[in-house]
Amino acid sequence: MLICRLSNKMSAIVDSQRKMEQKIGFVPTMGALHEGHLSLIRQSKKENDQTICSIFVNPTQFNNPSDFEKYPITIEKDIMALEEAGCDILFLPSVTEIYPSDFKKETYSLGTLETILEGKHRPGHFQGVCQVVDRLLCIISCTNLYLGRKDYQQCMVIRQLIHLRSHPVIVHTCETIREKDGLAMSSRNIRLSPAEREKAVCLVEALRLIQKNIQAGNLTSLIQEATSLLLANGLVVDYVALTNQQLEPLDHWDGHTPVVGLIAASIHDIRLIDNMIVA
Ligand code: AMP
Numbered sequence: 001m002l003i004c005r006l007s008n009k010m011s012a013i014v015d016s017q018r019k020m021e022q023k024i025g026f027v028p029t030m031g032a033l034h035e036g037h038l039s040l041i042r043q044s045k046k047e048n049d050q051t052i053c054s055i056f057v058n059p060t061q062f063n064n065p066s067d068f069e070k071y072p073i074t075i076e077k078d079i080m081a082l083e084e085a086g087c088d089i090l091f092l093p094s095v096t097e098i099y100p101s102d103f104k105k106e107t108y109s110l111g112t113l114e115t116i117l118e119g120k121h122r123p124g125h126f127q128g129v130c131q132v133v134d135r136l137l138c139i140i141s142c143t144n145l146y147l148g149r150k151d152y153q154q155c156m157v158i159r160q161l162i163h164l165r166s167h168p169v170i171v172h173t174c175e176t177i178r179e180k181d182g183l184a185m186s187s188r189n190i191r192l193s194p195a196e197r198e199k200a201v202c203l204v205e206a207l208r209l210i211q212k213n214i215q216a217g218n219l220t221s222l223i224q225e226a227t228s229l230l231l232a233n234g235l236v237v238d239y240v241a242l243t244n245q246q247l248e249p250l251d252h253w254d255g256h257t258p259v260v261g262l263i264a265a266s267i268h269d270i271r272l273i274d275n276m277i278v279a
Contacts, residue, residue: 001082002089007097007139013089014052014140022049026142026169028133031055032072032187033081036177040146041085043174052140053082054091056098061128066269072190091140098135105131110160116247117262118153118273121238129154130161137167145169150176150184152262152275153247176274178204184274196267202233203274206240207261211278214242216255230265238264238271242278253279 004010017024025044029037037053044051055078062068075092082090108130113119119126137145145162147155155173162169177185182204183197192200206226213222219242226240241262242250250259259279265272 001079001087003079003092004089005092005094005097007093010089010091010093011139011141014142017050018141018143023144024048024140024142025051025144025146026136026140027051027053027087027146028136029053029055030057030071030187031078032074032190033078034177034185034187034189036148036150036185038081038085039177040148040174041082041087043172044144044146045086047172048144050088051086052089052091052142053087054093054136054140056091056093056132056136058098058128058132059095060099060131061125063122063125063128064271067271070191070269072187074190091136098132103135106134108134108161108164110157113153113157113160113247116153116249117239117241118264121264126154126157129157133158133161134165134167137162137165137169141167142169144172146172146174148176149173150186150274152260156247176276182208184272186272188270188272191270192267196270199233199235199267200272202230202235203263203265203272204276206230206263207274207276207278210242210261211276214253214259214279216253219251219253226261226263230263235265235267238266 025048027040027044057071110126114126159171181201183201206229210222210226223240227237230237243260245258260275261278262275
């Protein structure tokens with residue numbers, strides 16, 4: 001696997017591959033790789049001639065400085081995992097490669113995506129996500145972009161960014177990979193103590209509870225039941241939401257519309273999110 005640290009060099013490699021009509025798959029990450037990330041690499045390998053993974057812990061998307069400082073970094077292990085998965089190129093830029101001194105900060109029109117759920121609880125987060133993904137897509141003009149449904153709202157934000165900036169790329173949203181007990185894999189899980197890890201599984205349990213009990217009609221008591229389960233496990237709940245696939249809230253279910261359940265909750269200062277199609 002080639003490791004490339006310079007933006008200019010990375011662009012030149014991609015451009016020459018595109019000229020040779022090669023299909024390029026791209027998986028942007030913040031590292032501390034797990035099976036969720038590697039499933040995206042494998043999907044890209046199936047559908048492209050070249051697969052590029054980037055590892056960049058983007059400072060501009062962290063609204064909480066301590067979350068940024070404590071974000072896990074396991075680069076040696078990541079390189080080994082990527083090599084084993086057959087990734088062709090790792091783009092490993094420094095902050096100045098992504099944000100050079102002449103970098104012009106844009107503001108992206110994200111509409112309500114920025115004011116609901118993750119947008120509401122993490123002010124500025126999605127602007128930071130757009131900034132980095134926009135820059136990465138300018139450097140790596142890939143054919144296919146692979147994202148995880150684990151970050152449901154982020155997938156919608158990135159689709160909106162691609163539309164706004166007319167990036168000629170096809171977005172693929174891939175299923176959430178889970179631990180044996182159902183906990184969604186996340187780089188932040190590394191930070192959980194064994195006792196916290198046991199409690200963290202209640203996120204997926206709350207979603208499964210909703211999936212099992214959802215009925216046409218008012219959804220308020222079901223949301224309360226799921227919230228109670230999280231609180232009983234000592235989590236601090238940012239939200240438990242039931243929405244349609246466009247993330248519009250559903251207080252009342254008609255029994256037909258597909259329903260997405262979304263949860264964000266913290267165990268001490270470790271914030272976890274999960275979502276599931278519950279109906
Ligand atoms: P991150 O390193 O957390 O920024 O994630 C990089 C990419 O991996 C994003 O598209 C995530 O949605 C995706 N991802 C993270 N966790 C999972 C998971 N458990 N299953 C599938 N994809 C995931």
